[in-house]
Amino acid sequence: MSMLSGWVESPGYPRGYPPDTNGKQIAIQCGEMSFEDLDSTVNPSLLSSMEGCLSLSFRSDYSNTKRHTGFRGFYTLQDFDECEDDPDNGCTQFCHNYIGGYLCSCRLGYHLDTDRHTCTVSCTEDLSGSLRGVISSPPRPGPYAEHAHCSYTLSVEDNLELLLRFTGEFDVEQGPDGQCVDTLMVETSSGTRGPFCGRVPPSSPLRTGSHRARILFNSDGQGSNNGFTIHYKTTSDTVTVTCDLGSVLNTGDKEYESTCKRTGEWSPVHHC
Secondary structure (H helix, E strand, C coil): CCCCEEEEECCCCCCCCCCCCCCEEEEEECCCCCHHHHHCCCCCCCCCCCCCCEEEEECCCCCCCCCCCCCEEEEECCCCCHHHHCCCCCCCCEEEEECCEEEEECCCCCEECCCCCCEECCCEEECCCCCCEEEECCCCCCCCCCCCEEEEEEECCCCEEEEEEECCCCEECECCCCCECCEEEEEECCEEEEEECECCCCCCCEECCCCEEEEEEECCCCCCCCECEEEEEEEECEEEEECCCCCCCCCCCCEEEEEECCCCCEECCCCC
């Protein structure tokens, strides 16, 4: 049956049901109730389990001395409100009920993750080629997003080294036992730094010792911490070349900076 309400009745009602009605299925609604449960209730109100089926069947034998009228019953479908009545509905922000189900939605700036229940933010970014910039917990300023799984990739020429400097407030959730609840980590080819959390930032500048790094930030679904801000830049094998006393460059300057390139050559090279 696909109707939301209606009537079900025994065969031949009200003229009387025939003998030897062997388990004729009268109606299927979306659970089962045993004969004992049914027999112990007068005018029973039968409720099916959620997403189940209520099967109603009728059986008669040859021993009836008189013709019984049978029965007639009214059925209706009642929607189960998962948003109000199911604390485990899984929606992390908003829940919207409709007949037969529910759906989750998110606040502005969030989107539903692949499980269609968890609200998260888009915070994965490839910053390869960028020599300097700023990375912060989303959104910034203000408390960072819950259920965030952020990954920021930095990659520059291999003769350069990435330096990270933490500025401003550092506030990443830490448990009473000192363990990190939310985590900030820095991955390089030589290993992982962190996890970092609490209110004391890592010492700055943090030298990565590499031209590639990945900054990972993960948060749970609770808390109101303000997060972090990282300024990144590059450094290299740079020296200052000074002319001998009495000599100058063609520009008239007495010194200049030269950097060792990945080819092993210094550039620029000027003569005094």
